[in-house]
Amino acid sequence: MAKTPFFNIESPYPVAALVGAGPGDFGLMTIAGAKALSAAAVVIYDALANPSFLTLCDSDAELIYVGKRAREHTLTQEEINAMLVKKCRNLMKNPEYEGRCVVRLKGGDPFVFGRGGEEGQVLTEAGIPFIVIPGITAGIAGAAYAGIPVTHRDFTSTVTFITGHQREVATGNASGAEGDDEVSEVDYDALAKLGGTLVFYMGVKNLPDITQRLITSGMDANTPAAVVRMATHPEQQTVVGTIKTIAEAAQKANIKAPAITVIGKVVSVRDQLNWFETRPLFGQTVLVTRTRQQASEFGALLVNLGAKVIEAPTIEIVKPTDRQAALAAIRNMIDYDCVVFTSANGVLSTWQAMQALELDGRDFAAGVAAIGPATAEALQSIGITPDVVAEDAIGEELASELIQYFGHNTRDDPDQDTEMNLSGTRFLLLRAEIARPALVDMLRKAHAEVDDVPVYQTRTPDSLPQSAIEAIRNGTLDWITFTSASTAKNLHIILPEDLHAAVGKCKRLSIGPMTSKAMDSLGWPPTAEAHQHDIPGMVETLLSEALKIKANRTGK
């Protein structure tokens, strides 16, 4: 995404951005918010914002957490205000921050129960120019993700947002554990009279009190109600009832903050509109063991189908042993008749090296060949359409296609295919450090000149991310996916030995026969093997397994 320049020393506008991060789903951050984060020199952020938003920032951005943990405030609001002003002043004094800004990142919308209004006032008083980038507030998004429209022509034309976190509640408990401490006195008689849709924020603890007050104020005890916890996250949980039953139902389901409560007839449409929680992999947690670069593509497919994805990269792509040789070959790529890639990693490593060398698409060889659809796709993603794509991952098919494409006929009679060869044709193979020689042999046999250059090597990382280890230890994983024999072997190596048995207890999905064989020998035989031996095939298998479970549950 192109960077939007922010603060400028000549005309310092704007210096700060009060940004709403939305309710948690990464996709629900606005484009303007993402641009502000990419320009941020400093980000002051709260607890509820999805931590992965911070990946949108430059690596040198200063990231300051000021959220609240149960009952314990990291910083008081006054301290947060003072820090905001100080960071902005620092930026304004300093020409090196040209084009950057201070982002105050808040969950949902900054002006809805978020104290964003107060922080804006403080900035104005301090003479600091700012912009406000609204976010999607939890009360609207949370309802929508639970299949509840906050307004509907058949039921209501009003929606009221209320903080359920009140000063005068019977317990007197006004801790900030559920969110910001916006404390208000609510007129329940007026709410009961208005009816329509009522959306309570920060009201989990006070739910029995809130619903009782509405009933006492004359609201029909059968009014539908829903509580939505962790809305828009893969862990979203919704409990439905009436204002009479909802408090007890929420307690039984162990609903904790953050949650919103929606009250009103609109809740009844959930039966028809519950799109998020009915997605085929909703409620399933899947561990992805591919490299970090490749995990995101697989992960995105699974997330779209409703799964919670935990990444546990068991392979790292690192620079080749002879980096200079790789750079020299890449620099001279244009001198070759054809460059051959045998993996997506080869393409991406080459592209990274090209960028470091300030080369671009014009510096590729005249011909480009790829083995496998994933390699071809990686080339497409950098704007290069390969001339030759072979399906065969072993190389023989590619060799014969290359001969077809680049071959010369050494006999006078052009119909004599058998004598086709590649004499005088220069090939550059850019691939992994350890690769099978079949392709090189074949090309040389056809008289081609071949330079075979490793552009990357794979490595086993030292450890797994903590989130992955905990998920394996706690048994919260439904599936562990293995996309190659090495992902299985490497997981066995890096996983602490006392957790090997825990992997045996999860369901394990293999991409194909070679991987399954490796899994068998490690004592982790696959629960299922993909029929089609690629990522879409694995996704398809997970889907059909999920359908089986559903069918068993419903007895169909």
Ligand code: SAH
């Ligand atoms: N500015 C935020 C609200 C902050 S108050 C916004 O506009 O959404 C914090 C409260 O917001 C929580 O107690 C909860 O009621 C609600 N909330 C925030 N994120 C939520 C989520 N993902 N799911 C359910 N409720 C959420």
